[in-house]
Amino acid sequence: MSRPLNVIGLMSGTSLDGVDAAVIRTDGVTVFERGPSLSLPYDADLRQCARALLDRAAHLSPDAPEMLDVERRLTERHIEAVQALRLQTGPVDVIGFHGQTIYHAPALHRTWQIGDAALLSRETQLPVVHDFRSADVAAGGEGAPLAPWYHAALLQDAQRPVAILNIGGVANVTFLGRNGEIIACDTGPGNALMDDWAFRHTGVACDMDGALARKGQVDQTILDALLADPYFSRPAPKSLDRQSFIAALDAVSGCSPADGAATLAAFTVAAVAQTRFPEKPAVWYVCGGGRHNPVLMEELQKALNAPVRSGDSLGWNGDALEAECFGFLAVRVLRWLPLSAPDITGAPDFLPGGRLTCAGLTTLPQWLSLSDEDS
Numbered sequence: 142m143s144r145p146l147n148v149i150g151l152m153s154g155t156s157l158d159g160v161d162a163a164v165i166r167t168d169g170v171t172v173f174e175r176g177p178s179l180s181l182p183y184d185a186d187l188r189q190c191a192r193a194l195l196d197r198a199a200h201l202s203p204d205a206p207e208m209l210d211v212e213r214r215l216t217e218r219h220i221e222a223v224q225a226l227r228l229q230t231g232p233v234d235v236i237g238f239h240g241q242t243i244y245h246a247p248a249l250h251r252t253w254q255i256g257d258a259a260l261l262s263r264e265t266q267l268p269v270v271h272d273f274r275s276a277d278v279a280a281g282g283e284g285a286p287l288a289p290w291y292h293a294a295l296l297q298d299a300q301r302p303v304a305i306l307n308i309g310g311v312a313n314v315t316f317l318g319r320n321g322e323i324i325a326c327d328t329g330p331g332n333a334l335m336d337d338w339a340f341r342h343t344g345v346a347c348d349m350d351g352a353l354a355r356k357g358q359v360d361q362t363i364l365d366a367l368l369a370d371p372y373f374s375r376p377a378p379k380s381l382d383r384q385s386f387i388a389a390l391d392a393v394s395g396c397s398p399a400d401g402a403a404t405l406a407a408f409t410v411a412a413v414a415q416t417r418f419p420e421k422p423a424v425w426y427v428c429g430g431g432r433h434n435p436v437l438m439e440e441l442q443k444a445l446n447a448p449v450r451s452g453d454s455l456g457w458n459g460d461a462l463e464a465e466c467f468g469f470l471a472v473r474v475l476r477w478l479p480l481s482a483p484d485i486t487g488a489p490d491f492l493p494g495g496r497l498t499c500a501g502l503t504t505l506p507q508w509l510s511l512s513d514e515d516s
């Protein structure tokens with residue numbers, strides 16, 4: 142099976158703001174076409190219930206009713222996203238379904254993405270590739286980031302060295318070197334701490350356009366203490382849980398809302414700037430929701446001392462990139478191409494991963510059958 146497939150990629154990110162869905166045509170190596178995309182937000186109650194799971198996920202059993210309830214509601218929203226997207230595109234071969242990470246502890250060989258792949262397959266009558274991270278953590282990898290495979294495919298012909306920074310709930314970076322090397326890691330917090338802080342003080346789910354942070358002063362003492370966390374002196378590859386730096390909210394609790402927001406924004410930026418690569422990237426492309434925050438973008442520009450551009454300047458849709466990525470990775474899974482790599486996820490070797498469910502299908506599509514290569 143090496144012919145390009147039409148895939149819908151689905152990503153529910155650590156920001157817990159909703160599901161992103163995107164169409165992509167790919168063979169898992171080359172991206173032939175990027176199609177329509179959409180985002181369906183979660184309602185406030187679903188967001189809150191999902192958020193509540195995060196603090197308890199480490200001790201939750203896989204059949205905990207509160208988890209199953211959130212899983213079902215999230216999956217239903219994903220089904221709606223697929224149905225809406227199918228109205229805008231031609232025939233779809235397969236779905237790449239990331240699910241929602243509720244717990245990520247690679248040191249314990251655990252990572253947990255909730256989402257009912259069988260239900261999604263039944264309701265859409267499509268094969269669903271899912272569970273992209275488990276095999277990697279089982280093999281001793283970080284289970285993340287996986288987007289570097291997609292970044293490298295998109296930038297096959299770009300000038301190097303280049304860095305692609307995703308600022309989601311957590312921030313992660315891909316470094317593409319002159320000699321084809323791909324180095325990656327989570328840099329530190331992205332928007333998640335700022336979101337939690339903004340919600341606490343304004344009742345709005347994020348610091349819209351950085352308005353709160355812009356009015357504040359960075360508390361340098363607190364910032365230095367936050368940056369003393371051993372995570373920042375660890376070399377890549379390394380990855381984070383959304384809640385990894387949640388104690389930063391306590392650290393800024395004595396600040397005014399504006400100063401706290403400014404300090405947390407500075408934390409995200411400084412964590413990126415501390416990341417070391419074999420060479421200084423000539424340019425940084427930023428994707429993920431954080432690129433909409435002008436305070437983050439301005440401060441990154443100062444701290445990185447290199448051009449910082451939105452990924453949109455390359456013709457990308459920075460809001461759909463992760464969804465496209467899991468469409469791309471779904472085809473890699475089907476082709477048994479690696480998701481794990483020593484310099485990307487820290488796994489001991491280049492290894493495949495992911496799982497396929499065809500729960501909704503009465504007959505296998507011809508491209509999935511073993512005789513496809515001969516036909």
Ligand SMILES: Nc1ncnc2c1ncn2[C@@H]1O[C@H](COP(=O)(O)OP(=O)(O)OP(=O)(O)O)[C@@H](O)[C@H]1O
Pocket residue numbers: 153154155156157158307308309310311312331332333336346347348349350351428429430431433434435463
């Ligand atoms: N105009 C804006 N001003 C400030 N922040 C914004 C704006 N637009 C989006 N954001 C931020 O972007 C976040 C969503 O980003 P994104 O969708 O990339 O996250 P995600 O995909 O859930 O996370 P991850 O990549 O960690 O899985 C919001 O929670 C918010 O913090």
Ligand SMILES: CC(=O)N[C@H]1[C@@H]2OC[C@@H](O2)[C@@H](O)[C@@H]1O[C@H](C)C(=O)O
Pocket residue numbers: 154155242245252284285286287288289307309310311312313327380381463
């Ligand atoms: C465990 C998990 O879900 N990690 C996410 C999260 O969100 C951003 C960052 O942390 C990244 O490591 C990863 O997602 C992207 C898509 C990745 O795997 O590349």
